[in-house]
Amino acid sequence: MEQHRNSVQQRIRLGVITWVVFLVGVRLLILQPERCGNVTAAEVRAAAATTVDWLVANQASDGEWLYRYDADADRNLGGYNTTRHAGLTFSLYSAADAGLAGALQAADLGSVWLRERVIEAGGGVAVDEPGASAVPIGASALWVVALGERRLVTGENIHDELLVGLGRFLESQIEPSGAVSERWDRGSDRLVSGAYSEFFTGEAYFALARLERILPGQGFGASADRIGRYLALDRDDAEDRFPPVSDHWAAYGLAETAFWRPLSQVEHDYAVRLGDIFGPQVRYAAQRTESWFTHRTRGRQTLGAGLGTLGEGVTSLWLLTQLDPGSPDLEEVAAERASCVAGLMVERQIDPVEAMEFKNPARVAGAWFQFGVTQMDDQQHTLSALLRTLPVLDPAV
Amino acid sequence: MSVLLAVLLLVTAHNPPRRRAELTNRPQVILAGGALTLAVLVILGGAGDSILDALDISAPTLRVAVGLVLAARGLLDLARRLPVPGDGLDGMKGAIVPVFFPVLLRPELALAAVSVAVDGGLGAMTFGAAVALGLVPAVPRRYCRVLSVVASTLLVALAVDRIIDGVFAL
Structure with a gap:
């Protein structure tokens, strides 16, 4: 009888130990917390304002910004x-659209x-890359987006001629398949065939979709659609990209397109696939801390630029759900990831207080660092992501 | 998550043939222990979203965890012999030990139940768990081995599906 009781107690003890070991093991190794915090719109706005301060403080009189900086060595x-x-x-x-001082x-x-x-270049105009025989198109595309933003913010049309010229150049870079050549050859005044960039295609897509939004009726929408279809259906295979590109610029392009027409099923499906690419990266990034343990189980924290592009991607998907009534049911989860x-x-x-511990606080406050180094795009992508999260957190924005 | 997937996942995660092999109790006692287990799972499932919030875990991450745990469980069960019955309380008290605990209320089942409740709803989880628990006394002892292999094999396939579904999700 005594032996039977002991045996039952031992079995219960073993069951309890199994539960404890299981729960602790799963928590430590698989289900690490996603430390997103509960950020408010005011905090996000303040962070964006501090970033603008960094960009104002670290811009030379000719307009060029401090590109790459080592904070420890100043x-x-x-x-x-x-x-x-x-x-x-x-x-x-x-940022100027959000009313942040100094941004415009x-x-x-x-x-x-x-x-x-x-x-x-190419029947229009392009931003040159001095010294390069073949000029990358990324700057031309993103300047279209920038000047388009300026037009939307100020209502001024003083750059329209320039915008059309840049748009014509971008159109000349589109191949019959919808692929976009990443470079323009100065000597032949033609695109460099077969050369593709991971991100310039999405940038051109966003730029041309924006041109259709602000300057409709000039054919830019059809060009954007050609690129969009290529991105949605062919790009990863045609350019042999694996894993599929985590293309925040394409997400921008989809949302921008939704300003002037509802998206097609193909585009909706692509939006879902982009979400499936952004989502795991956000969740994984949220599990990374500066602790010894997560360094070994999750790796080090990502660059500010990397985090920013994820924010730009998920906020674009959220914006898409606001603009296109037929869009996939991503609103709630996109908002959750954007907030994260x-x-x-x-x-x-x-922040400015933490920056005081460094040799040159003005070059540190408002920036994001990895291994003591920041790069211009750390501020670029994070600033855009922060600003695009404001309406997610506060519908009144 | 469909109700069918919820049922399949919970049945294979529970693996009724293996549970049956561990129990020599009368069917009524097993069903009583199953009812206790179901009650606990319903409570856990009902609190699923709150649990995830409290632990800062997103639903897709939980899906991945469930997939990893169940894949490991399925492979382990395929490699191991059927468990043998252990000691427990006599009579109806046996519904508590060993039926309810430690045989039926298992951590991998609880984890899967929470995930199913979060993804497929409490109704689907309750139905799936009831089927899984109700099958235990119905499994003929002589078929426990072969049915256990079938369940474990299916479990590994479903676990891989859960991992993929969890990884590639916004």
């Missing part, structure tokens, strides 16, 4: 990227820098 690491310059100009015009002036100065590099990314960005940004 050292300018040099380098520059024209496409990112144009992207940052877009982010700042968006900094963006206009960024546009002055780009204007000095305009050349005739914003929470991570706010938490990881160096």
Whole structure:
């Protein structure tokens, strides 16, 4: 009898131990918390404003920004990227739309820098890459987006001729399949056939969709649609891209298209697939902390730029659900992921108080760092993502 | 998540033939233990969203975790012999030990039930769990081995589906 009782107790004890080991193991190894925080619109706006302050403080009088900076050594690491310059100009015009002080002036100065590099190309105009025999198209595409944003913010049409010229150049880069050549050859005044960029295609798509929105009736919509169809159906296979491109610019393009027409089923399906690419990255990024344990089980935290692109992607999908009544049922979950990314960005940004611990606070406050280094696009993508999260968190924005 | 998938997932996660092999109790006792287990699973399922919120876990991440755990469970069961009955309380008390605990109320079943409740609704989870638990006394002892292999094989396939569904989700 005694032996039987002991045996039953032992069995119960073993069952309890199994439960405890199981729950602890699953929590530690598989179900790590996604530390998104509960960020508010006010906090997001404040973070965006601090980023604008960084961009104003770190812009030279000719419009060029500090590109790459080591905070620990207080050292300018040099380098520059024209496409990112144009992207940052877009982010700042968006900040101007949100009423953030200094943003419009900094963006206009960024546009002055780009204007000095305009050349005739492909039946229109393009942003030149001095010294390169083949000019990348990214800066031209993102400047269209930026100037389009400026037009939407200010209502001024002073850049319309330039916008049309840039649009014609981008159209000349589209191949019959809808693929977009990443470079324009200066010598032949033609696209470089068979050369494709992971992101320039989506940037051109967004740019041409935006042109259709602000300058309708000039054929830009048809060009955007050709690229959009290629992105949705063919790009990853045709360009042998695996895993499929995490293309936040394509997500921008889909949302932009929804401003002037409802999306097709093909486009809806593509939006869902993009969400399926952004989602796991957001959830994984949210599990990463600076702790010893998560470094070993989840890796180090991603770049500010990486986090920002995820925010841009999911907010674009959310915007799509607001504009297109027939869009996939992504609103709630896209809002959840957008809020999560914003929470991570706010938490990881160096605020003005933290910046005081560094040698040169003005070059640190408002920026995102990895291994003590920040790069211009860390601020570009995060700023855009933060601003696009504002209406998600506060419908009154 | 469809009701059919909910039922299949919970039945295979529970693996009634293996549970039957562990129990020598009378069918009424097993059903009573099953009812207790179902009650706990319904409570857990009903609290599923709150549990996820409290632990900062998203539904797709839980889906991945369930897939990983169930895949491991399925492969382990395929590699192991059927369990043998252990000691427990006599008579109707046996519905508590060993039927309810530790045989029927298992952590992998609880985890799967929470996930099914979050993804497919409490109704689907309750129905699926009731089927899974109700099948235990109905499994003929002589078919436990072969049916267990079938359930474990299907479980691995469903677990892979859960992982894919969880990874590729916004």
